[in-house]
Amino acid sequence: MSLEARMRLGINAFELDVNLKVDSGEVVAVLGPNGAGKTSLLRGLAGLLPLDGGRVVLDGAVLEEPAAGVFVPSERRSIAMVFQDYLLFPHLTVLENVAFGLRSRGTARSEATATAQLWLERVGLQPEAQRRPASLSGGQAQRAALARALATNPALLLLDEPMAALDASTRVQLRRDLRRHLESFPGVRLLVTHDPVEAMAMADRIVILEHGRVLQSGSPADVTQHPRSRYVADLVGVNLFRGRASQNVITIAGGGSLMAAGATDGEVFAVVHPRTVALYRTRPDGTPRNVWEGRAVDLDFQGDRVRVRLEGTPAIVAEVTPAAARELSLDRGDPVWVVVKATEVNVYPA
Amino acid sequence: MALPVRRASRPRPAAPVALLLLAGVGAAFFLIPLVGLVLRTPWASSWQQLRSPDVLTALRLSLLASFSATAIALVFGVPLAWTFARLSFPGRAVLRAVTVLPMVLPPVVGGVALLLAFGRRGLLGGWLASSLGIHLPFTTAGAILAETFVAMPFLVITVEAGLRSMDTRFEDAARTLGASRWTVLWRVTLPLVRPSLVAGAVLCWARALGEFGATITFAGNFPGRTQTMPLAVYLALESNPDAAIVLSLVLLAVSLAVLIGLRDRWLGSS
Numbered sequence: 236m237s238l239e240a241r242m243r244l245g246i247n248a249f250e251l252d253v254n255l256k257v258d259s260g261e262v263v264a265v266l267g268p269n270g271a272g273k274t275s276l277l278r279g280l281a282g283l284l285p286l287d288g289g290r291v292v293l294d295g296a297v298l299e300e301p302a303a304g305v306f307v308p309s310e311r312r313s314i315a316m317v318f319q320d321y322l323l324f325p326h327l328t329v330l331e332n333v334a335f336g337l338r339s340r341g342t343a344r345s346e347a348t349a350t351a352q353l354w355l356e357r358v359g360l361q362p363e364a365q366r367r368p369a370s371l372s373g374g375q376a377q378r379a380a381l382a383r384a385l386a387t388n389p390a391l392l393l394l395d396e397p398m399a400a401l402d403a404s405t406r407v408q409l410r411r412d413l414r415r416h417l418e419s420f421p422g423v424r425l426l427v428t429h430d431p432v433e434a435m436a437m438a439d440r441i442v443i444l445e446h447g448r449v450l451q452s453g454s455p456a457d458v459t460q461h462p463r464s465r466y467v468a469d470l471v472g473v474n475l476f477r478g479r480a481s482q483n484v485i486t487i488a489g490g491g492s493l494m495a496a497g498a499t500d501g502e503v504f505a506v507v508h509p510r511t512v513a514l515y516r517t518r519p520d521g522t523p524r525n526v527w528e529g530r531a532v533d534l535d536f537q538g539d540r541v542r543v544r545l546e547g548t549p550a551i552v553a554e555v556t557p558a559a560a561r562e563l564s565l566d567r568g569d570p571v572w573v574v575v576k577a578t579e580v581n582v583y584p585a
Numbered sequence: 586m587a588l589p590v591r592r593a594s595r596p597r598p599a600a601p602v603a604l605l606l607l608a609g610v611g612a613a614f615f616l617i618p619l620v621g622l623v624l625r626t627p628w629a630s631s632w633q634q635l636r637s638p639d640v641l642t643a644l645r646l647s648l649l650a651s652f653s654a655t656a657i658a659l660v661f662g663v664p665l666a667w668t669f670a671r672l673s674f675p676g677r678a679v680l681r682a683v684t685v686l687p688m689v690l691p692p693v694v695g696g697v698a699l700l701l702a703f704g705r706r707g708l709l710g711g712w713l714a715s716s717l718g719i720h721l722p723f724t725t726a727g728a729i730l731a732e733t734f735v736a737m738p739f740l741v742i743t744v745e746a747g748l749r750s751m752d753t754r755f756e757d758a759a760r761t762l763g764a765s766r767w768t769v770l771w772r773v774t775l776p777l778v779r780p781s782l783v784a785g786a787v788l789c790w791a792r793a794l795g796e797f798g799a800t801i802t803f804a805g806n807f808p809g810r811t812q813t814m815p816l817a818v819y820l821a822l823e824s825n826p827d828a829a830i831v832l833s834l835v836l837l838a839v840s841l842a843v844l845i846g847l848r849d850r851w852l853g854s855s
Contacts, residue, residue: 283757309760322758326776335772336762387763 236294238391238423242279243288251275251447257423262414264438265427268466272447273427274319277393280425281316282309293423294390310339312391315384319396321376323368329379330355330364336387354382358416373401374409381416392417394426398433410436431470435459443467461583463504474507474551477585485582491549494524495580502585509542511579512553515572516563525575531565545573619837626834627827634831642809643817643832650725650813651793654732655740658789662740663775663782669741670748685738687799692735696802699731703803727804728811736793740785747781748774784847791843795836 236259243252251272257263267273278284280291282299290300293314298307315336323332334351338344355361358378368376377397384392397413398406414437417424427444428434434441435455443451443464451463462468468475478487480498485505487493493505519526529547541560543553551573555563565571627634634640669681687695703710703721713719721727751774759773760766775782797815804811806820814832821829 278757281757281761283760309757310763310765312761314761316758316761318754318758322752322755324755324759324773324776326779335759335764339759339762339764339768339772383762 236390236423239292240280241289242286244279244284244286246275249447253449257425259423261439262417262424262437263440263442264434265442265444266431266434267444269429271444273444274395277395277427280393281314282312313389314391314393315387315389316393317380317384317397320400321380323376323379325368328365328367329360332379333383333386351386354386358382374405385420389422391423392420396428397426476505476549487549489549493580494577495582496577498582503582504585506581507575507579509552509554512551513574514553514555514563518572519574524577527573529571529573531567531569531571547573622833626830631831634828640828640832643812643814647794647814650729650732651790653729654736654793655786655790657733658737658740659786662737663744666741666744666748670745684741687735688738692798693802695734696731696799699734699803722803723805723811725810728800728813731799731803732793732796735796735799736789739792740789743785743788744781747778751777787843787847794839
């Protein structure tokens with residue numbers, strides 16, 4: 236089973252233009268900032284937002300292809316969606332909520348109820364079967380929504396920010412539970428989130444979506460080690476530069492240059508971890524290749540380390556110990572020498 | 586030691602005496618007629634009055650007509666409200682204005698308009714009579730029609746407001762679960778706007794029960810056929826004032842019951 240989607244849709248000035256392929260063997264998380272188009276992507280797949288162009292194929296069947304005049308309405312797509320705030324029907328009991336999909340698809344009441352009971356058991360909500368959604372905790376509501384979605388045995392499961400409505404205190408446990416339920420689901424699984432931790436914890440593959448475009452796709456490790464956008468670099472907390480490499484010198488697009496060991500020529504990304512950026516009050520002697528003068532514009536004390544944001548060519552973030560910051564008697568606005576060893580510049584093609 | 590928390594006594598806003606006097610006159614204006622009605626009620630004979638055949642006939646007809654009007658308003662008004670709330674089409678604003686016009690139109694004008702449409706020589710009336718054998722003016726059906734015309738807008742705007750303020754993502758959720766549009770409407774949309782439906786229906790019914798002008802103009806004033814309570818009250822005022830007062834009291838009680846029933850909606854929860 237797989238989902239292959241090429242989607243183009245516009246909402247006012249915003250345009251979503253995405254290619255996406257998800258196999259049933261993997262959990263894919265679409266990660267992006269607010270306004271990146273994540274929810275539009277899900278609504279498009281669910282048939283709640285008609286596409287302007289492209290083609291959505293689920294399990295070999297075309298769900299939507301505007302150019303060919305194909306549009307399968309939501310209620311006839313083999314999909315299920317877990318909404319951000321779960322949207323459990325407030326006027327129905329938990330059991331009736333879970334049975335809703337089956338009843339809507341024509342299953343007899345007794346059979347639908349039996350199946351719904353089974354799903355409630357599976358997610359551990361049987362004692363709550365006769366309660367109204369309003370009386371459930373956040374975690375219980377999430378499980379009820381999941382049971383409601385899975386009870387229809389869909390080919391594609393969409394989850395919109397499944398953890399966003401939960402307390403931080405219960406999130407870790409619930410994330411583990413959700414991951415377990417997702418693993419036992421045989422269909423195609425796609426979730427969207429703005430929370431990198433959630434994406435890393437739940438997904439086998441991460442798709443970075445920004446301004447309606449896919450910027451990057453890969454395993455969590457790959458994405459964090461080789462960010463291809465400022466958004467991801469900021470998420471992981473590293474310095475990301477883009478430029479042109481020639482004979483181990485990278486000319487950075489925004490000004491400045493970096494020497495790097497073993498860079499292939501051409502358009503590249505260069506990542507420098509803030510930990511590896513050294514700061515000096517006076518110009519240091521020695522072998523480092525990358526030395527330039529900057530100015531500290533912001534100091535952020537984060538427990539055992541201080542993140543120092545530096546202006547200069549290029550601008551960079553350094554991470555030093557509080558002791559080092561004290562020794563440097565570093566303050567906002569102070570000039571400082573920045574040093575990065577060429578071997579600490581991680582370069583990969585853009 | 587825990588002391589009972591007392592709300593800090595705020596100084597009352599200084600009220601201009603003239604304003605209070607005017608407010609008092611305003612309040613008295615509403616109170617005195619009620620007091621008059623209650624004081625002048627012939628309590629001793631009221632049960633007798635209520636059981637007189639004329640009163641009972643008017644009461645029965647009023648209930649029949651007002652409940653029928655409410656039922657008709659639900660059947661046609663809810664779809665109309667849904668159309669106004671969910672669809673956008675050219676002319677919607679105009680159509681909506683026409684629909685709620687009876688709320689502000691003098692009822693007697695509504696009655697005249699109904700005569701011109703459904704009367705013997707009306708736009709549709711002639712055709713209804715000749716081809717379907719349906720005569721509306723001066724019949725019970727005509728009284729129901731007149732009440733529906735005047736009362737349905739209350740249902741339409743109440744339900745429309747409910748539909749507009751509802752979170753339509755519940756409908757999306759239902760559709761992703763395989764519910765057809767019809768199922769979504771019956772199992773999700775209407776249950777979720779139930780408070781508006783109830784309020785709209787009650788409001789519509791109360792308005793239909795009190796309807797006078799359009800009814801008397803279009804349906805006339807025939808005891809047992811078109812003479813509803815308000816018409817009977819008006820007529821009895823000359824011949825049998827005690828009966829008029831008792832009937833008025835019944836209508837007042839109904840209105841009060843509606844007001845109390847919908848108090849959360851109109852008077853706030855305090």
